[in-house]
Amino acid sequence: MKLLYVCTLICMVAVVLAAGCTNPAATPPTTPVQTTAVATTPAPAPVATPITDPALSGQWYLKAMGEAGGTALVDVMNVQITANFDPKGNLTGFSGCNNYAGSYTLTGEILPNGKGITVGPLASTMMFCQDSADTERTYLQILQAAKSYSVSDGQLVITDKLGSSTSEQRKLNTGSSGRSASSPVCR
Numbered sequence: 695m696k697l698l699y700v701c702t703l704i705c706m707v708a709v710v711l712a713a714g715c716t717n718p719a720a721t722p723p724t725t726p727v728q729t730t731a732v733a734t735t736p737a738p739a740p741v742a743t744p745i746t747d748p749a750l751s752g753q754w755y756l757k758a759m760g761e762a763g764g765t766a767l768v769d770v771m772n773v774q775i776t777a778n779f780d781p782k783g784n785l786t787g788f789s790g791c792n793n794y795a796g797s798y799t800l801t802g803e804i805l806p807n808g809k810g811i812t813v814g815p816l817a818s819t820m821m822f823c824q825d826s827a828d829t830e831r832t833y834l835q836i837l838q839a840a841k842s843y844s845v846s847d848g849q850l851v852i853t854d855k856l857g858s859s860t861s862e863q864r865k866l867n868t869g870s871s872g873r874s875a876s877s878p879v880c881r
Contacts, residue, residue, distance in 0.1 A: 745799075745800040745801070745802050746781050746800065747800055747809065747845075748781075749845040750779050750800075750843065750845055750850070751779050751780060751781050752778065752779065752864070753776060753777075753778045753864070754776065754777045754778070754779070754850050754862035754863065754864065755774055755775070755776055755862060755863055755864070756774070756775035756776070756777070756833065756860060756861075756862050757849075757861045757862055757863045758860075758861045759832065759833060759836060759858070759859065759860040759861065760858065760859060761832065761836075761856075761858040762854075762856040762857035762858045763857070773790045773791075773825075773826045773829070774788070775787070775788060775789055775790050775829070775830075775833055776788045777837070777850075777862060779798060783797050783798055783799060784796075784797055784798075785797060785798045785813060785816070785837075789818060789830045789833055789834055790823065790826035790829050790830040790833065791821050791822070791823035791826045791827065791830050792818040792819040792820065792821050792830065793818065793819050794816045794817065794818035794819075794834065795816065795817055795818075796813065796814050796815055796816035796817060796838075797813075797814070798811055798812065798813045798814075798840075799811070799812045805841065805842040806842075807841075807842040807844060807851070807853040807859075808842040808843050808844030808851065808853070809842060809843055809844065810841065810842055811840050811841070811842060811843045811852070812840065812841075813837050813838055813839075813840040814837075814838040815838065816834060816837065816838055818834065832858075833860065835854075835858075836852065836854045836858045836859065836860055837852065837854075837860070839854035839855050839856065839858075840852050840853070840854055841853060841854055841855045848863055848864045849861060849862070849863055850862040850863070850864075
């Protein structure tokens with residue numbers, strides 16, 4: 695056993711001596727590169743300027759809406775649904791039975807159906823009006839899924855990701871009763 699230990703020790707010493715006898719690869723001398731430190735002030739991060747559209751700002755009254763494929767076309771003259779877009783990105787309105795509020799962002803994109811917009815999330819009061827519940831639900835779904843909008847000749851059209859849309863106008867006609875159509879009715 696001692697002989698094995700001694701032989702192993704001798705082999706290890708021989709390997710170390712052999713490794714020390716080799717010449718290292720010659721490295722070319724390096725010339726130091728002179729550098730000059732330049733003090734820089736970091737540039738401020740760009741601040742995103744919100745996109746606004748004066749044509750969109752203001753009060754709008756729902757004239758009609760329809761789901762993609764032409765289903766569920768709704769003429770909403772008995773209950774006035776409104777949307778008020780302010781220049782700061784706030785959206786408020788009346789959805790047929792409840793008031794709602796939230797935010798919107800203009801994306802700056804030009805899309806096939808108009809300019810890019812995102813809406814929501816929206817919060818609303820929780821009253822139930824049986825006659826207008828389906829209309830209200832459809833309106834808020836289209837609004838929160840909005841992808842584009844266009845304004846032309848006093849008309850606002852908001853289109854969602856599926857192709858459903860709302861058509862809104864700036865001014866209302868008074869009905870034959872002389873009462874403004876903007877007076878909400880909840881039955």
